[in-house]
Amino acid sequence: MTRIVLADDQELVRAGLRMILSAEADLEVVGEATDGAEAVDLAHSLLPDVVLMDIRMSPVDGIEATRRITGTLPDVRVVMLTTFDRSQLVYESLLAGASGFLLKDAPSEQLVNGIRSVTRGEELLAPAITRRLIEEFTRAGRQGPPDGYDLLTEREVEVLELVARGRSNAEIAGELYVSVQTVKTHVARLLSKLGLRDRVQAVVLAYERGLVRPGE
Numbered sequence: 001m002t003r004i005v006l007a008d009d010q011e012l013v014r015a016g017l018r019m020i021l022s023a024e025a026d027l028e029v030v031g032e033a034t035d036g037a038e039a040v041d042l043a044h045s046l047l048p049d050v051v052l053m054d055i056r057m058s059p060v061d062g063i064e065a066t067r068r069i070t071g072t073l074p075d076v077r078v079v080m081l082t083t084f085d086r087s088q089l090v091y092e093s094l095l096a097g098a099s100g101f102l103l104k105d106a107p108s109e110q111l112v113n114g115i116r117s118v119t120r121g122e123e124l125l126a127p128a129i130t131r132r133l134i135e136e137f138t139r140a141g142r143q144g145p146p147d148g149y150d151l152l153t154e155r156e157v158e159v160l161e162l163v164a165r166g167r168s169n170a171e172i173a174g175e176l177y178v179s180v181q182t183v184k185t186h187v188a189r190l191l192s193k194l195g196l197r198d199r200v201q202a203v204v205l206a207y208e209r210g211l212v213r214p215g216e
Contacts, residue, residue, distance in 0.1 A: 002119050005031040005046060007039035007062065008054040008081065013104065017052060020108045027115065036065030043069045043076055050115055053098070055082040055089055063089075063096050070097025074197055077118045094204050097197070121187075121198050122168075146209050148194045156193070159186040163199055164206035 004021060006014045006029060014032050021027045031046050033039035036053075037060040043051055051069060055062040066078045077099040082089060090101055099118045102111060152160065155176070162172045169183045176183070187199065196202050206212045 002027050002050060002115060003030045003046070003048040004028065004115065005033060005039065005042050005048045005051045007033040007036065007042075007051055007057070007065065009034050009057045010054075013054070017111075020111060021115075024112055027112065036060030036062055036068075039065045040068045043073055047073070048076060049119055051076060051078045052115075053078050053080050055080055055093065063092050066093065066098050067096040070197070077198070079114065079118055094200060097201075099198050099200050118198075145211065146194060146205055149211075151193045152190055156186050156190040159183060160190050160202060160206060161212050163187065164203050164212040166203075 004027060006017050008014050008017070018029050018032070021029050030048055031042040033042050035057045039051060039053060039062075040060070042048075051066075053062040053066055057065075062080060062082075066080070069076055069078055078097065079100040079102060080089075080093045080098045081102055081104050083104050093101060100114060102114050106114075158176065159172060162175065167175070169180050169187070172183045173180045187202075190196075191198070191202060194202070194205065196205065
């Protein structure tokens with residue numbers, strides 16, 4: 001059972017999300033927050049698997065709340081919810097530690113499947129969002145390889161680059177002629193060596209440090 005906290009300052013939005021999620025046998029809403037500070041408190045007291053976090057809240061917004069949660073609760077995944085498809089918000093949210101990004105008007109099926117993807121450790125970035133994210137990182141200064149990069153094997157570097165380009169485990173397995181389980185093992189090891197929580201952080205790191213560049 002995936003335990004979820006909803007964080008949104010609009011009661012109708014929370015009610016709609018609760019109705020959608022409660023209809024799924026493997027999902028359970030265990031708490032609701034009306035602002036970022038309350039979301040942080042609930043995350044610490046309830047230890048949910050996922051927090052669905054609205055970006056636009058006050059006095060503590062969703063990005064700051066995400067930063068506080070992921071900084072102290074590495075096992076809690078945060079998925080950002082917003083009506084604003086803006087690159088800067090995406091950029092700041094993912095740097096704060098969010099594991100995914102969904103628009104509030106996304107279909108119910110996409111919302112449910114997105115939560116399940118995040119709990120499996122997969123990235124949750126729509127192609128349009130990924131494109132804007134890459135544009136932001138392209139404009140940002142590159143800092144070189146991160147700590148732990150020299151510990152990666154040649155194959156793990158290959159897998160990291162493919163993850164950064166948005167390939168699924170099955171697609172990576174096909175390109176490298178290995179099993180899906182082998183890919184999962186490589187991903188787990190490279191995340192551990194780089195001190196990363198999930199695949200989204202790997203994507204962020206790869207573009208932020210210039211390990212992968214658009215068009216390559």
